[in-house]
Amino acid sequence: GVNPDLASERQTASFSVENLTAWLDGGAEHTRLRRAVVEAIERDPVFSRENQYFQSQNERYEEAVRKAVHLQKKMHEMGWTDDGPEFKYIYRALAGDVAFLLHRVFMRSISMLGSDKQVAKWIPLATQYQLIGSYAQTELGHGTYLQGLETTAVFDVTTQEFILNTPKISAMKWWPGDMGRSATHTVVFAQLYIQGKCYGVHPFIVQIRSLQDHSLCPGITAGDIGPKMNFEHIDNGFLMLQNVRVPRENMLNKFCEVQPDGTYVRSGSQKINYFTMTSVRIALISDEVIAPLMKACTIAIRYSVVRRQSKLEPGEQEAKILDYQTQQEKLLPQLAAAYAFHFINDYLQELFNRSYREIRRKNFDMLPELHAFSSGFKAMVTQYSTSAVEICLRACGGHGYSSLSGLPSLYTKILASCIYEGENTILLLQTARFLIKSFMAASAGQPVPPSVTYLAAVKPEKCPAKNKSDFLSPDIYTEAYQHMAARLISSTAAKLQDLIQSGVKKHHAWNQCTVQLAQAAKAHCHYITVKNFAETVEKLNTQAAIQKIMKHLCDLFALHGIFSNAGVFLHDGYLSGAQMDMVTTSYLDLLPVIRKDAVPLVDAFDFTDQNLNSALGSYDGQVYQRLYEWAQKSPTNKQMSPAYERYLKPLLHNKLSHL
């Protein structure tokens, strides 16, 4: 049965959970499809995650490969295809615990960068798993700065081959997923040399393991990079190349080709390379960032109405910890952020789809904006969500620290999203570069994309709010965010210009502004997120109960942001100290209001117990029973440790007296 403390939370929901779920899914028909996929996956014992917290890196890897291979069969059985509507629910249902994701990136890079002939040769082989691919870009000494890659590919005109080499240890490929133990082939990014001249980084298809016995090919050194903070199931690998020869046809040559005589020909636009990264960055936000955040909120909030600790009033029963203001202030802003990011993800998807339509018509005008925003939002959402998951973990006290809560693995996994697919600080600075350019253009009266027209209109202003309820008006707080973002961007632009005018070299001036530039980029993304949340709520006018609670969450997200970043709002007097007190009061007053619906709001995320894989977060709230049951299955309880015979027994018996 359901724990009565949790059950009672569901009886007082101010809205229909089922309706909210359907709305979040984009319609009840999507909810049905998602649930069907989840059920099919979870009913299949191969996809069980029951022992996950007890497995070694070797065991996790083995399981992930097993699941990946089984998934092919399953998809065939179920009639699911890579481009069918079910596909996006599969990864979510597997909670990411599956191998061969880089095989997909291998295929994507061939599709986007390969000629028609190359696509025709390699894609069918990859689709049928006649080979397993990976994507070898990052090196031991080089990550984000691609021009710095050191692997070389020298064209040998006599044999019509490229000779690939790892000239020094820092040039070793390092980190590529699926490469440490699984892949037979990989796309290697290397500096192309023709007759002594360097033509920059290009992609080459290289076979690294035998298709017969999986042994390493001649000239190849490869293996697994060892333990990581998470992703034990993935064989991130290393790769060294020693005079490895591949035919001329193995350079992906949609955009540039080396002709038989060694002539280098570039054709088409390279800007499209942008687009691959952009699409990956947007794709990861939903599965790798927002879903884990929603899970962490589900676990922490359900646990916080089951856990009772201390008393709110002497003589009463111990209180549910979610009834304490400090616990509400830890968890509810994270819940609001989960919703805010779900909506900003829709916004980004829409921007992406619009851009893609244009690109297919050979119009690349939207690329800079799309690149800037996907970078900035990736950075903001991953960073915010990572600390949010940490807050959820810590808010569960000691039990949150147990692996069985599910929170440690959510945290150690989401943390990586701040680093992979572009380190966040570097991404924010790319956003900042776009914003500074837009600000300059807007100030000079030139046209800029609609999302940044607000930059033209920075003026000294004061917030018109007169009392605390004014701060529950989306116009008031959205305006405050807009003013703050515009001020940070314009003042940093001014500092940059001052430095340059005072004789500091352009690159150094930029470096001296980067702390503030990153802050300005974050402020812009925060503003757009608040604005988008408010607009989403406004459009929701057909479902009054849901609109009402969403409005509360939007207010909370916005006011939490002002409360937590008070300095930037107070700095130029846009908000006065007295107004900041009103913000604080309105913000704190919202907590008990949303607290009433906290459980229904996480129930609406609709995660199954198997997907959450948490002793604290299950739907029935039987927290203590489940912790105890799961702990008993731990390998640490399977037998008496050899440490007893070896060390403890001699110690105790040596000195055994007449106790």
Next chain:
Amino acid sequence: GVNPDLASERQTASFSVENLTAWLDGGAEHTRLRRAVVEAIERDPVFSRENQYFQSQNERYEEAVRKAVHLQKKMHEMGWTDDGPEFKYIYRALAGDVAFLLHRVFMRSISMLGSDKQVAKWIPLATQYQLIGSYAQTELGHGTYLQGLETTAVFDVTTQEFILNTPKISAMKWWPGDMGRSATHTVVFAQLYIQGKCYGVHPFIVQIRSLQDHSLCPGITAGDIGPKMNFEHIDNGFLMLQNVRVPRENMLNKFCEVQPDGTYVRSGSQKINYFTMTSVRIALISDEVIAPLMKACTIAIRYSVVRRQSKLEPGEQEAKILDYQTQQEKLLPQLAAAYAFHFINDYLQELFNRSYREIRRKNFDMLPELHAFSSGFKAMVTQYSTSAVEICLRACGGHGYSSLSGLPSLYTKILASCIYEGENTILLLQTARFLIKSFMAASAGQPVPPSVTYLAAVKPEKCPAKNKSDFLSPDIYTEAYQHMAARLISSTAAKLQDLIQSGVKKHHAWNQCTVQLAQAAKAHCHYITVKNFAETVEKLNTQAAIQKIMKHLCDLFALHGIFSNAGVFLHDGYLSGAQMDMVTTSYLDLLPVIRKDAVPLVDAFDFTDQNLNSALGSYDGQVYQRLYEWAQKSPTNKQMSPAYERYLKPLLHNKLSHL
């Protein structure tokens, strides 16, 4: 050899690293002793940590027990004793990787809470390891709120025994270290019942495992609680008691006794129980929090001068990442914090020693202040250091995420310090309670401890700074912190009183102020930390070069705090927006100054490579070589995975064509 990029950093140190190390150790003779202990430990192969990152929970436990048993022998050999001067260096040298720490807490609790007779019986047995003890306080359903514990101990006057029971699942003891697999005895905290009347929580010595064969004693269910985010080497355990009888003499009875006829007698003060917790909280700060923070800084800063990425100027060599402002702004404030916390730890030790002297004279007057400050500083230092270690990890990009960097384990371990020995929010609220009381007393003209007299003097003021260099004056910034802390405390006190006067019940009013109370408590601790840092620097007038760099670090710590918490300084106009711009400029200008000495400043922490156990942080900076060497030792590279034969080979061969 040493990597030349790292070597060059050491040639330009503005001070003597050896002198700084000696000063941090409290004198060169302490440095010599510490190094002797470290060397003796590290030369002993039993204490090796070489395979740590590759071991399972079972293996880690076994190793930790092995080390603990071996340590007894070693100490005997070396002539080290538990109360000798070497003792405090042993744990640091072992980097905490050893079992039986709870055995010490078991002994400490008997020493402090047991009668002379009990001490005479149990301490020698424990000292000679004729038993292994643990400390069973926390329950599955009860942590910080001790009165809520549910385990019962009923006095049976006919047999002169206590009958211990776990009445329901939430009453199960859960988390005690050394209890899951090692301990033979434990101190159980249980509600004492005599003839149906409850006398509250008391400690009882209970045997849980046979001394002959380590099997569980009758009525005992015990085991390991399973995997955690870290501390795999410790067997945190669970314990259920079913009609377990212990003799009347097993209740620790220094302060309260059950006489043979069932009469309950309380004698002496229970306040001393405070003191045990207080002493543990202060003791953990140095080993469990500051040392890991210093290690993380050492790793991240050394790596950041070896790693080169992108260019600061076109045409130049790629730049060391520590030359980027954003990287400096990530790492250098954490370095400054490590120093700040080292000094605040001295301050707390001194306060503790002074209080202890008084307590031995039966004067308990200082206990409230000591309790409040040890709670608040424990919370502030653990929270700050945890995020600092996370920043260091992320600042190392992908390689920071590899376990081989040492940073993931530092992070997952330090995170626990925010929860154990008192959850941080609850601790901050205890500090806040003391501050509010002191504020009320001071406002009413009553005497208060010197550390809080400043609370009496809150007045509307403006910071007198006129230009950015004024903010390099410790008087200016210490005053700003003092004003800010006093304002937060007084305004929260006012809110609390308003609520109560408007009819809100006292406990509910308190709850409605807790977010702000916790903030005020943090502000107080932050203020004292800045003040103490400034005073430490001022007293250092014999060593000019060290004083100079310490002054820079103190300025950085203080200005970073203002920059990052701008809102609370701007709120009442104490700082104007223009002054905040000066703070920002002074703060950012300090970064390149301290950056020059960053490597010598971490070298001075004097960690050996073995202690750091980091492929990124070693003294010689051979980062890439070491990552590669260590990765090759990973069990993932020991043999071909069975996944190949089982899953990959059938997949690839099934479809093998004429490639």
